[in-house]
């Protein structure tokens with residue numbers, strides 16, 4: 503299959519990532535999946551926080567297995583997919599194991615082979631990654647067409663978001679990022695984004711696109727506790743604007759073709775980085 507043919511059939515792939523943990527990636531990912539599903543898109547949410555996954559917990563669902571069985575060859579990806587009542591499919595990342603914290607080349611190959619089959623059934627693939635700059639995060643983000651960085655106004659979150667963007671741009675050739683600021687009002691959200699952009703503009707070859715912000719809200723905590731989606735209130739309204747902004751963005755012409763077209767590139771970049779080719783500021 504040529505790249506042009508693949509582009510016609512391949513889903514859009516968006517990775518959701520952050521430098522610091524606990525900033526709202528999974529919460530935003532499940533709502534993005536739900537909204538896209540409501541718009542009629544066929545959506546797969548891949549829980550890529552392997553071994554510490556919690557998409558299933560937030561949705562109050564349970565599956566028959568996880569990506570772990572797929573990677574060990576014990577199951578096919580289609581066997582462990584969960585069709586959620588929220589209107590999208592989830593590939594569970596599994597919980598309580600550490601052996602997949604850095605997928606090896608063979609495991610990456612198995613996953614990409616399985617995804618090549620599965621992605622024909624979807625219009626949109628979302629990848630909810632772990633926090634930080636671990637190998638899996640770099641692999642998954644570099645394998646996606648677009649990436650969304652989530653951060654809070656906390657200075658450590660800002661610094662870690664910058665570090666993630668820096669590593670992805672310098673070692674994995676990812677230069678364009680959507681940015682969501684969580685737990686802020688509109689003014690502080692804009693300010694936090696500008697802080698990140700001013701330092702990124704100065705030192706990195708990247709383009710950052712602000713998609714919006716979500717206020718700090720008890721409604722969010724209640725929804726998480728109830729294991730259900732947020733459906734109303736101020737935080738919901740603000741998040742909905744950000745979700746629409748992500749979903750309405752045009753595809754990136756330079757990065758189309760589904761997961762399979764990036765994984766080899768990603769692997770190559772990873773090897774170069776390990777060999778010390780990646781530079782750092």
Ligand SMILES: Nc1ncnc2c1ncn2[C@@H]1O[C@H](COP(=O)(O)OP(=O)(O)OP(=O)(O)O)[C@@H](O)[C@H]1O
Nearest residue numbers: 523524525526527528529633717718719722723726
């Ligand atoms: N806008 C918000 N207002 C209040 N609480 C929030 C908000 N966003 C997220 N939270 C709280 O932060 C917690 C962590 O959210 P979530 O699990 O989505 O973060 P994460 O970035 O996926 O974390 P991890 O890095 O561990 O995967 C949630 O359980 C929720 O209670």
Ligand SMILES: [Mg+2]
Nearest residue numbers: 527528551556
């Ligand atoms: Mg998470």
